[in-house]
Amino acid sequence: MAQTVLHTAASRGGADHGWLKSYHTFSFSSYFNPERIQFGALRVLNDDSVDGGMGFGEHPHDNMEIISLPLDGALQHKDSMGNIATIEPGEIQAMSAGTGIYHTEYNKDKSKPVKFLQIWVFPNKRNVDPRYDQKKIDAPGQPNQLVQILSPNQDDAGIWIHQDAWFNLGKLDENTAVEYSIHKKGNGAYIFVLEGKVTVNGQELDRRDGYGIWDTENFIIQANTNTEFLIMDVPMEF
Amino acid sequence: MAKKTEILVIGTNEQIRETVLRLLNTNPTWQATGVGTNEEAVAKCKETIYEVLLIGAGLTDELETQLTAKIKAIQPSIQIIPHYGGGSGLLFAEIYLALGTNNEA
Numbered sequence: 333m334a335q336t337v338l339h340t341a342a343s344r345g346g347a348d349h350g351w352l353k354s355y356h357t358f359s360f361s362s363y364f365n366p367e368r369i370q371f372g373a374l375r376v377l378n379d380d381s382v383d384g385g386m387g388f389g390e391h392p393h394d395n396m397e398i399i400s401l402p403l404d405g406a407l408q409h410k411d412s413m414g415n416i417a418t419i420e421p422g423e424i425q426a427m428s429a430g431t432g433i434y435h436t437e438y439n440k441d442k443s444k445p446v447k448f449l450q451i452w453v454f455p456n457k458r459n460v461d462p463r464y465d466q467k468k469i470d471a472p473g474q475p476n477q478l479v480q481i482l483s484p485n486q487d488d489a490g491i492w493i494h495q496d497a498w499f500n501l502g503k504l505d506e507n508t509a510v511e512y513s514i515h516k517k518g519n520g521a522y523i524f525v526l527e528g529k530v531t532v533n534g535q536e537l538d539r540r541d542g543y544g545i546w547d548t549e550n551f552i553i554q555a556n557t558n559t560e561f562l563i564m565d566v567p568m569e570f
Numbered sequence: 571m572a573k574k575t576e577i578l579v580i581g582t583n584e585q586i587r588e589t590v591l592r593l594l595n596t597n598p599t600w601q602a603t604g605v606g607t608n609e610e611a612v613a614k615c616k617e618t619i620y621e622v623l624l625i626g627a628g629l630t631d632e633l634e635t636q637l638t639a640k641i642k643a644i645q646p647s648i649q650i651i652p653h654y655g656g657g658s659g660l661l662f663a664e665i666y667l668a669l670g671t672n673n674e675a
Binding site: 360429 | 581582583585586589626627628629630631634652653654655656657658659660662663666667
């Protein structure tokens, strides 16, 4: 029987630094909740808003797969490997921090906030060579289909990371549904609602709610309104 | 004055190690010390009782395994944990979980 966990939007940790407003699904920085550490290899799910022209100064990372998914606005990235890039909605960025990397992240637009998800996944190997990548997200082949945006495989759709993880974006019209099959035995799926309302496994979810499901092979996501959501399929043990 | 929780941090990247130490030492109840090699870590553990050894980036799997065995032989009760992320994001939670408490100041 499927096991599940619900994290409502209102139950997330929060941080307001003035220029940065962030909601943490899992313990992060000064937000610590021992019951909210991770969902399998998914360790960080931050829902960030950075004021115009502001951003994160140079800071290090190591041994983590860091994925950024812009929702509104443009995020500028510079790193110690010489990468300078801007990502916008419709694109995804991944950084394997490995043995160590430094980077800055700024809102390129001075006039409005940039909103994005920052997602950290534990790597399946420590101390890999650092790498950076970004890609445009493919449009769905047909309406109301999922689009894969991340996988462990360099030759698969979307970006790749050092973990047996698959991410899919869904954009469904009201009263439609999709079935999702978990990619690998031992993985679970974490559904994060970006917009609208859905029902998964009998659980109604609102905007920015998160819902983890594991010990199952597949499940159905029913759109109760026009909706957008992210499915993160990750190892539960790693 | 209460004794501080002693934390030893090992990592080969000096700049990241210094960042981690600076962040840990913002907690007035913690005393974090950094080293860059297994030999330095072993030497420190012969001088000071540490509650936590945080293994940062840069050691090979073999060196991490050797280090764990050597440190456990000197200090059997030490909590040895790998560090992930390289900055403030996960650091405090890693220490709280290792200590089994949230002793945030």
